[in-house]
Amino acid sequence: MSRLAVFGGTAAVPRPLRSVPWPVVTDADRAAVSRVLDSGALVCNADGETEIAELERRWARRVEVGHCVGVANGTIAIALALAGLGVGPGDEVIVPALSFAASGLAALHQMAVPVFADIDPVTFNLDPADVERRITPRTAAIVVVHLHGLPADMDALMALARRHGLAVVEDAAQAHGATLGGRPVGGLGHAGAFSIQVTKNLPTCGEGGLVTTDDAALARRVRLARQFGEDIEPGTPRDYLCESFGWNAKLNPVQAAFAGSQLDRFDDYEKQRQANIEAFLQRLRELPGIRVPGVPADRTHAWHVLRFRFDAAAVPGAEPVALREALRRLLRAEGVPVGQYQRRSLAEQPVFRDRLGFGGGQPWSSAGEPPEPGSHPVTDAVIADSLVLARNHLHPDSGPLLQRYADAFEKVWEHRDVLRAMAVRP
Structure with a gap:
C-alpha cells in the first residue's frame, strides 16, 4: 500500500501535470481576433454587420430556436430575459437554492424578489414539487438552472409554469450542448441565458453572454435593452433615439469572433x-x-x-x-x-439572507418573512x-x-x- 502524500508519500498526480490550460487557444482563435482588430469594427454598433451577428445566427441554429442576442455576460443575459418577459417590481422569481449567486441577483436587478426552492438530491436541479409549494399569487417566473451541465426536469417545470401562467428562463450558463429528449437546452423555456465567460465549455476571451428564444418580440426587446433601448440596424444611420428602458450590455466583436472560432471545435x-x-x-x-x-x-x-x-x-x-x-x-x-x-445555499448567502438591495429596502420591503434556516x-x-x-x-x-x-x-x-x-x- 503506497504512502499518502499528506504524510510524505509520492502524490498520485505529479506537480507538473496539475496545471491544465482552458480555454485551448489556437492559431485559428488568434486569426479570428486579428481579423476583427484589422477590420476596425470593434463595437456592437459598428457600421455594417459584425462578428456578433454571425455568432448569434450559429448559436440560434445550435439551440434550435429562431433568435439569439449577444450580450455582455451571462448574468445580464438572465436579467434581460426576465425584463423582456415583463418581470419587475413586486414580482417573485423562483430560483434554485443551489446555484451561483447570479441566478438570484438577476431577479433582484429587476426589483423582483428571489424565492429559493430546494433541489433534487441526484440531479442537483430544481425539485418541481418544492417549486410548486413556493408559488404564490406574486410569482411571475422561474429561473431554471441546468446546474453543472445537466438539464433540469423541464417537462415537469414547464407543465407547472403553464398551470400557473409563469415565465421560464433557463440559466444554461454551464450547459452548452446539453440535451433533454434530444432537444438542446436554451430552447426549452421561454428564453435561455448562456454565459460564454472564459471558464465555460464554450468560452470567449473574457466575458460574454447569449440570450436565446423562439419569440421574435422577446428577442427584439432584449436587443433593444442591450444598448440603451436603441433600435440599431447594421448599415443604417444611428438616430440616438431610446425607444425603451435599456442598459449598456453589449457583447463586442472581438469576443464574438473568439467564441465563434471556439465553436468550430x-x-x-x-x-x-x-x-x-x-x-x-x-x-x-x-x-x-x-x-x-x-x-x-x-x-x-x-x-x-x-x-x-x-x-x-x-x-x-x-x-x-x-x-x-x-x-x-x-x-x-x-x-x-x-x-x-x-x-x-443562496438563501443563506449574505446578500439574500440580509435582504440587501436598493434604497428603502427594495424589493425586499414587499416580501414576506425570510425563510427559516434549514x-x-x-x-x-x-x-x-x-x-x-x-x-x-x-x-x-x-x-x-x-x-x-x-x-x-x-x-x-x-x-x-x-x-x-x-x-x-x-
Whole structure:
C-alpha cells in the first residue's frame, strides 16, 4: 500500500501535470481576433454587420430556436430575459437554492424578489414539487438552472409554469450542448441565458453572454435593452433615439469572433470530453461510499462541473462535513483540486439572507418573512457531503490526467483507516 502524500508519500498526480490550460487557444482563435482588430469594427454598433451577428445566427441554429442576442455576460443575459418577459417590481422569481449567486441577483436587478426552492438530491436541479409549494399569487417566473451541465426536469417545470401562467428562463450558463429528449437546452423555456465567460465549455476571451428564444418580440426587446433601448440596424444611420428602458450590455466583436472560432471545435472537444469523463467515473463507481454524478436516460450532460457525494455511512462514526473535509485534505495533497462549489445555499448567502438591495429596502420591503434556516434541507445536505472538480477536465486531452485523479481516489480509499481517524470525532 503506497504512502499518502499528506504524510510524505509520492502524490498520485505529479506537480507538473496539475496545471491544465482552458480555454485551448489556437492559431485559428488568434486569426479570428486579428481579423476583427484589422477590420476596425470593434463595437456592437459598428457600421455594417459584425462578428456578433454571425455568432448569434450559429448559436440560434445550435439551440434550435429562431433568435439569439449577444450580450455582455451571462448574468445580464438572465436579467434581460426576465425584463423582456415583463418581470419587475413586486414580482417573485423562483430560483434554485443551489446555484451561483447570479441566478438570484438577476431577479433582484429587476426589483423582483428571489424565492429559493430546494433541489433534487441526484440531479442537483430544481425539485418541481418544492417549486410548486413556493408559488404564490406574486410569482411571475422561474429561473431554471441546468446546474453543472445537466438539464433540469423541464417537462415537469414547464407543465407547472403553464398551470400557473409563469415565465421560464433557463440559466444554461454551464450547459452548452446539453440535451433533454434530444432537444438542446436554451430552447426549452421561454428564453435561455448562456454565459460564454472564459471558464465555460464554450468560452470567449473574457466575458460574454447569449440570450436565446423562439419569440421574435422577446428577442427584439432584449436587443433593444442591450444598448440603451436603441433600435440599431447594421448599415443604417444611428438616430440616438431610446425607444425603451435599456442598459449598456453589449457583447463586442472581438469576443464574438473568439467564441465563434471556439465553436468550430466545440463538437470535437465535447466528444472527447464525454469519453474522458466516462472512463474516469467508471473507476470511481467501484469505490464504496462515493456517489458519482449520474445522467438520466433522457438527457445528456455537458460536464461543466463534476460533483461527488460521500456517504458517511461508509465510514462509521463520521459526520458528513468532517468526512468531506478529510477527503478534501487527502485528495488535494495527492494533486486532485477538489473544492466546494457554493459553501452555503443562496438563501443563506449574505446578500439574500440580509435582504440587501436598493434604497428603502427594495424589493425586499414587499416580501414576506425570510425563510427559516434549514428551509432547503436537500441543498444543505448536498453542500455538506460533496466536493466538486472544475475546469481541468474541460481540456479535450485531459483523459490521462483524469486517470491520475482516479489513481488518487483509489489510493485514498485504500487508506480508509486513516480517513476514519481524520473524520471521526473522539
